[in-house]
Amino acid sequence: MEQQDLSKVDEIIDKYESNSESLIQILLDVQNEYRWLSRPILSQVCERLDIPMTHAYHIATFYKHFSLLPQGRHPISVCLGTACHVRGATRLLDRVVQAIGIEPGQTTPDEKFTLNTVNCLGCCALGPALVVDGEYRSNLNAKELADIVASAD
Amino acid sequence: MSTEEREKQNSSERQTRRAVSDRRVEGVTQPIAPAVEAARQVELTINGQAVEAWEGMTLLQAAQSVGISIPTLCHHKELSTYGACRLCSVEVIRGRRSRIVASCIYPVEDGIEVLTESEKVAKHRKIILELIQARWPWVDKELLEKYGAQPGRFEEKTDFCILCGLCVRYCTEVKKANCLGFVGRGAERQIVIYPERAIEMCPTCEGGNMGCRSVCPTGTMPNEFAHTGPRFGKKLPLAYPVKSYSEDNVREVLHTVGDWRMPWVRSQTMPGK
Ligand code: SF4
Ligand code: SF4
Numbered sequence: 001m002e003q004q005d006l007s008k009v010d011e012i013i014d015k016y017e018s019n020s021e022s023l024i025q026i027l028l029d030v031q032n033e034y035r036w037l038s039r040p041i042l043s044q045v046c047e048r049l050d051i052p053m054t055h056a057y058h059i060a061t062f063y064k065h066f067s068l069l070p071q072g073r074h075p076i077s078v079c080l081g082t083a084c085h086v087r088g089a090t091r092l093l094d095r096v097v098q099a100i101g102i103e104p105g106q107t108t109p110d111e112k113f114t115l116n117t118v119n120c121l122g123c124c125a126l127g128p129a130l131v132v133d134g135e136y137r138s139n140l141n142a143k144e145l146a147d148i149v150a151s152a153d
Numbered sequence: 154m155s156t157e158e159r160e161k162q163n164s165s166e167r168q169t170r171r172a173v174s175d176r177r178v179e180g181v182t183q184p185i186a187p188a189v190e191a192a193r194q195v196e197l198t199i200n201g202q203a204v205e206a207w208e209g210m211t212l213l214q215a216a217q218s219v220g221i222s223i224p225t226l227c228h229h230k231e232l233s234t235y236g237a238c239r240l241c242s243v244e245v246i247r248g249r250r251s252r253i254v255a256s257c258i259y260p261v262e263d264g265i266e267v268l269t270e271s272e273k274v275a276k277h278r279k280i281i282l283e284l285i286q287a288r289w290p291w292v293d294k295e296l297l298e299k300y301g302a303q304p305g306r307f308e309e310k311t312d313f314c315i316l317c318g319l320c321v322r323y324c325t326e327v328k329k330a331n332c333l334g335f336v337g338r339g340a341e342r343q344i345v346i347y348p349e350r351a352i353e354m355c356p357t358c359e360g361g362n363m364g365c366r367s368v369c370p371t372g373t374m375p376n377e378f379a380h381t382g383p384r385f386g387k388k389l390p391l392a393y394p395v396k397s398y399s400e401d402n403v404r405e406v407l408h409t410v411g412d413w414r415m416p417w418v419r420s421q422t423m424p425g426k
């Protein structure tokens with residue numbers, strides 16, 4: 001992986017005046033900026049706040065909200081809920097896996113996509129449904145999926 | 154102020170100071186220093202006995218100062234308090250209100266009545282002991298019998314760690330080595346070691362005797378950390394479990410801390426790279 005630009009981390013920490021009591025808020029802001037908390041990012045945070053790594057990982061692994069694994073720029077969630085299931089969710093999932101080349105729970109090496117499955121998106125009438133970049137889509141075919149892949153940056 | 158007056162004032166100051174330091178040695182089971190020399194006195198009763206303490210002391214310290222012992226687990230007088238195990242629970246009564254508090258963190262208050270062995274306390278301790286027992290079967294027999302704790306009420310997890318955090322605090326606060334830490338939450342919570350630091354700090358820790366071992370109440374801390382296991386070759390994992398080295402658990406730890414350089418984690422997050 002190429003060297004990450006950590007200047008935004010510094011900016012955020014400056015905003016909180018390097019106050020280690022704001023650790024959680026700082027991590028939230030940093031994650032918003034970088035999508036996930038990589039080891040170099042956390043090292044930088046620790047160094048600037050003068051706290052041990054053990055403490056940063058304690059906090060970062062305690063709250064579900066924090067992601068310590070790479071997250072893609074375009075999250076895709078495929079619904080495997082009952083309604084979608086009977087309408088062919090597994091076939092939809094297969095098509096997605098084909099299109100982006102990763103299994104659920106994985107992120108593409110270029111950090112474009114992260115694929116996950118969920119248990120009901122609350123739009124069962126659209127089933128089989130998925131959400132990509134926050135947009136609800138119904139029963140996408142291979143062509144539509146290929147378009148999504150091609151147009152994603 | 155005349156010389157005489159000043160002398161008088163000085164001597165009365167000296168006296169107060171002596172009174173304070175005398176009290177420190179009077180029949181106490183551990184040295185108790187009031188937070189500030191002139192800390193305010195607080196009067197309370199413990200098991201019916203009138204006790205004088207200073208503001209800033211904990212109930213546990215106050216009890217110990219008059220020779221009343223309270224069982225503790227996650228408490229260590231040289232480390233910061235953590236209040237995790239709740240074994241030190243006592244009943245605090247003020248007026249008609251009664252509640253259970255952790256004596257190792259609860260500060261003394263004027264006029265409260267503290268019961269260290271009431272029925273309510275005993276019930277509480279019994280459950281706590283049963284919970285601890287599910288993780289570590291060798292809890293002190295006398296304690297178990299005293300409170301009638303029975304094994305098998307809670308699901309067992311035999312990694313022999315009760316998550317008291319003493320090892321973490323010892324390494325952080327006394328050794329300032331920062332090799333150990335908690336990761337995860339809830340049932341997945343565990344203690345891990347950070348090999349990169351550990352390789353540097355542990356071999357010389359207390360002349361090779363691993364300070365954290367001496368504070369682990371379960372006595373099951375390994376006598377060396379398995380973090381350099383051959384399965385990683387030269388590459389050190391970011392974090393490694395301290396007590397349970399099953400492949401599943403190692404995988405879980407690596408996943409939790411997001412060490413995606415490790416092949417197991419990578420294959421689950423990034424394909425074929
Ligand atoms: S042996 Fe290592 S982990 Fe344990 S207290 Fe010493 S430096 Fe910390
Ligand atoms: S390893 Fe021992 S000292 Fe550390 S948290 Fe577990 S039981 Fe406590």
Ligand code: FES
Pocket residue numbers: 079080081082083084085119120121122123124125127129
């Ligand atoms: S089951 Fe898929 S949206 Fe409800």
Ligand code: FES
Pocket residue numbers: 224225226227228235236237238239240241242255256257258
């Ligand atoms: S000894 Fe007080 S909570 Fe553990």
